[in-house]
Amino acid sequence: MDLFSQIEAPEREEIKRLREELEDANYRYYVLSQPTMTDRDFDEKMHRLQALEALYPDMFDPKSPTQHVGSDLAENRKTKEKSGKTFETVEHKYPMLSLGNTYSREEIEDWVRKLPQGVEIVCELKYDGLSISLWYEHGRLTKAVTRGDGQKGDNVIANIKTINSIPWKIEGADIPPFFELRGEVLLPWAQFERLNKEREEQEEPLFANPRNAASGTLKLQDSKEVARRGLEAYLYYMLGEDLPGKTHYGRLMAAKQWGFNISDAIKVCHSVDEVMAYIEYWDTERKKLPVATDGIVLKVNDLQQQAELGYTAKSPRWAIAYKFPAEKQLTLLKAITYQVGRTGIVTPVANLEPVQLSGTTVQRATLHNEDFIRSLDIRPGDRVWVEKGGEIIPKITGREERPISRPYADVKQLLDSAGYTFPTVCPECGTPLVRVEGEAAWRCPNEKDCPPQMKGKIEHFVSRKAMAIDGLGEETIDLLFEQGLLHSIADLYDLKPEEIARQERLGEKSAQNIMDSLEASKQVPWERVLFALGIRMVGETTAKKIARRFRSIDTLQWATAEQLCGIEDVGQQIADNIIAYFADMDNLQIVQRLRNAGLQMEATGEEPENISDILAGKSIVISGVFAQHSRDEYKAMIEAHGGKNTGSISKKTSFVLAGENMGPEKRNKAEALSIPMISEEEFLQMIQVPI
Ligand code: IVH
Numbered sequence: 128m129d130l131f132s133q134i135e136a137p138e139r140e141e142i143k144r145l146r147e148e149l150e151d152a153n154y155r156y157y158v159l160s161q162p163t164m165t166d167r168d169f170d171e172k173m174h175r176l177q178a179l180e181a182l183y184p185d186m187f188d189p190k191s192p193t194q195h196v197g198s199d200l201a202e203n204r205k206t207k208e209k210s211g212k213t214f215e216t217v218e219h220k221y222p223m224l225s226l227g228n229t230y231s232r233e234e235i236e237d238w239v240r241k242l243p244q245g246v247e248i249v250c251e252l253k254y255d256g257l258s259i260s261l262w263y264e265h266g267r268l269t270k271a272v273t274r275g276d277g278q279k280g281d282n283v284i285a286n287i288k289t290i291n292s293i294p295w296k297i298e299g300a301d302i303p304p305f306f307e308l309r310g311e312v313l314l315p316w317a318q319f320e321r322l323n324k325e326r327e328e329q330e331e332p333l334f335a336n337p338r339n340a341a342s343g344t345l346k347l348q349d350s351k352e353v354a355r356r357g358l359e360a361y362l363y364y365m366l367g368e369d370l371p372g373k374t375h376y377g378r379l380m381a382a383k384q385w386g387f388n389i390s391d392a393i394k395v396c397h398s399v400d401e402v403m404a405y406i407e408y409w410d411t412e413r414k415k416l417p418v419a420t421d422g423i424v425l426k427v428n429d430l431q432q433q434a435e436l437g438y439t440a441k442s443p444r445w446a447i448a449y450k451f452p453a454e455k456q457l458t459l460l461k462a463i464t465y466q467v468g469r470t471g472i473v474t475p476v477a478n479l480e481p482v483q484l485s486g487t488t489v490q491r492a493t494l495h496n497e498d499f500i501r502s503l504d505i506r507p508g509d510r511v512w513v514e515k516g517g518e519i520i521p522k523i524t525g526r527e528e529r530p531i532s533r534p535y536a537d538v539k540q541l542l543d544s545a546g547y548t549f550p551t552v553c554p555e556c557g558t559p560l561v562r563v564e565g566e567a568a569w570r571c572p573n574e575k576d577c578p579p580q581m582k583g584k585i586e587h588f589v590s591r592k593a594m595a596i597d598g599l600g601e602e603t604i605d606l607l608f609e610q611g612l613l614h615s616i617a618d619l620y621d622l623k624p625e626e627i628a629r630q631e632r633l634g635e636k637s638a639q640n641i642m643d644s645l646e647a648s649k650q651v652p653w654e655r656v657l658f659a660l661g662i663r664m665v666g667e668t669t670a671k672k673i674a675r676r677f678r679s680i681d682t683l684q685w686a687t688a689e690q691l692c693g694i695e696d697v698g699q700q701i702a703d704n705i706i707a708y709f710a711d712m713d714n715l716q717i718v719q720r721l722r723n724a725g726l727q728m729e730a731t732g733e734e735p736e737n738i739s740d741i742l743a744g745k746s747i748v749i750s751g752v753f754a755q756h757s758r759d760e761y762k763a764m765i766e767a768h769g770g771k772n773t774g775s776i777s778k779k780t781s782f783v784l785a786g787e788n789m790g791p792e793k794r795n796k797a798e799a800l801s802i803p804m805i806s807e808e809e810f811l812q813m814i815q816v817p818i
Contacts, residue, residue: 669697747780
């Protein structure tokens with residue numbers, strides 16, 4: 128691609144950005160089961176990317192998210208690391224594709240109109256769960272394979288066998304020797320709510336929606352727990368050879384006869400009007416169903432016609448999904464209040480006239496930040512749109528035009544609020560708020576004396592990934608804080624069992640549990656203690672990397688910014704935060720008290736000290752193929768010698784460790800920025816490893 132076409136087409140940049148964003152969203156959705164993008168945003172971005180790729184065919188890339196389905200396989204690698212066990216990976220006999228989709232009823236009408244005359248269309252509900260392929264050999268369920276990356280998935284049969292409606296064995300004269308039945312695994316609303324309630328009580332993170340809960344459940348290694356959670360499945364597609372019938376509907380009815388859970392909502396339609404009436408009907412009726420649905424699927428009924436229409440790389444041309452818009456409601460914004468988080472961020476919260484939304488009553492929703500409120504000019508007294516996307520917390524997405532006449536009370540409220548401004552001082556402690564440049568959020572800088580921040584630090588310290596201290600949930604911390612028994616994390620180790628036992632709702636047993644847990648926390652390794660201190664921007668992984676390089680708090684305390692910046696993932700901002708933390712007398716006192724209490728302030732394990740500091744402060748990009756060692760080994764060597772391995776070449780790159788067949792783009796960039804390229808032999812010499 129030449130320079131001119133790059134300048135001429137900012138769309139090319141957009142293509143790259145969209146690909147990255149969509150890959151990231153796929154990963155968060157399928158692998159982490161923690162979506163950050165709403166389905167609608169995802170679909171809009173995907174459609175935009177498809178349109179742009181069509182405009183720039185030279186940018187075709189088989190790895191683009193438009194060319195493959197999202198994958199949940201990586202999660203297994205994680206599961207394996209954690210438990211030592213994993214699921215069997217199985218190659219799909221027929222790829223597991225996704226469906227083209229639209230939010231537009233007009234597009235659905237067009238799609239139907241373009242089909243051959245007289246075609247029959249099967250309308251079905253689109254279940255919002257995880258797809259599964261059940262393999263039946265001679266009537267026995269032999270495998271249950273997740274979609275994975277569409278080509279291969281995981282055999283989760285032990286977990287699938289916990290679903291009561293899935294037969295392990297079927298009998299009958301017309302049962303083919305091999306067939307696959309595909310469908311959706313779901314966690315019904317009732318089980319989802321029960322599970323989240325339990326998790327809330329145990330202070331575990333909540334699932335954002337039933338789909339995430341089903342996904343988290345299916346990946347568990349403990350089938351007893353899976354059984355307890357109560358998954359369900361609906362089946363909607365039969366595959367195989369020499370199967371009965373000549374239509375999709377006929378096959379589903381055969382499956383129903385054999386005892387499978389096939390939805391009663393399936394209907395064969397013969398015209399656009401019938402299809403649209405089906406969509407209209409289920410748009411409201413679906414809310415009464417026991418499981419989540421997010422749209423309607425239309426499929427050509429005749430299998431011969433299906434074969435003629437064929438497939439694109441990702442989806443069949445003989446089917447399409449209509450997705451329902453996210454549920455939203457108009458309601459009165461009674462007031463805006465402000466919540467101060469653990470890190471001091473002040474979030475505006477909409478207090479609403481309660482409304483029913485996707486089965487729950489909503490009376491509070493996020494307004495994100497000041498810019499958001501200003502851009503929509505939202506004021507108390509307005510009627511606002513509230514929506515529940517994939518996330519737990521509902522959000523405000525817009526407001527109704529203000530009517531000329533309204534009841535007196537509303538008008539008064541509106542006039543009162545006309546001069547709305549974001550607060551200038553912290554609603555909790557009165558400290559003037561600061562707005563960090565480039566950030567939309569206002570923050571209370573009074574880290575040490577602002578109650579929610581003080582409590583937040585303690586909550587973070589005791590959390591599972593930090594010191595894992597049981598028995599100290601949010602409410603208990605609140606209680607002890609209000610009683611003046613807890614101000615900082617160091618106070619935890621001065622707590623007396625009788626003081627705790629004296630509190631309302633706590634007793635001797637809880638007190639003992641907390642004391643035992645505090646005692647056990649003294650064995651928590653240094654890297655987690657560092658994370659638990661709550662130094663701004665030092666997350667779990669960064670703390671690990673810092674603790675590997677600085678093996679005690681004493682060495683870390685005197686670290687220079689340059690040394691810190693030499694650690695992978697540590698930039699100037701984090702280095703500054705660490706230095707500021709140890710420059711503060713109060714923090715040093717807390718650290719001293721924690722040390723006196725017996726916490727691990729240095730590494731004890733076998734992990735080797737850094738071999739040298741030869742590469743300290745160096746930022747190194749690895750590119751190409753190597754003969755002597757693998758890429759991962761080179762990465763480890765860079766870190767062991769105090770260097771930092773980064774992914775892409777920039778002005779800050781110290782040198783490129785260049786193997787064979789280095790990509791032309793990287794080579795050009797390195798040359799343009801005059802960044803030295805060092806061969807693997809030169810590198811090994813540099814760190815004095817014999818070749
Ligand atoms: S048919 C080749 N029918 O939606 C077509 N899929 O976005 C196979 N889904 O991966 C899919 N309800 O997980 C089909 N009635 C239904 C469905 C359905 C939900 C899911 C399925 C698929 C995804 C596509």
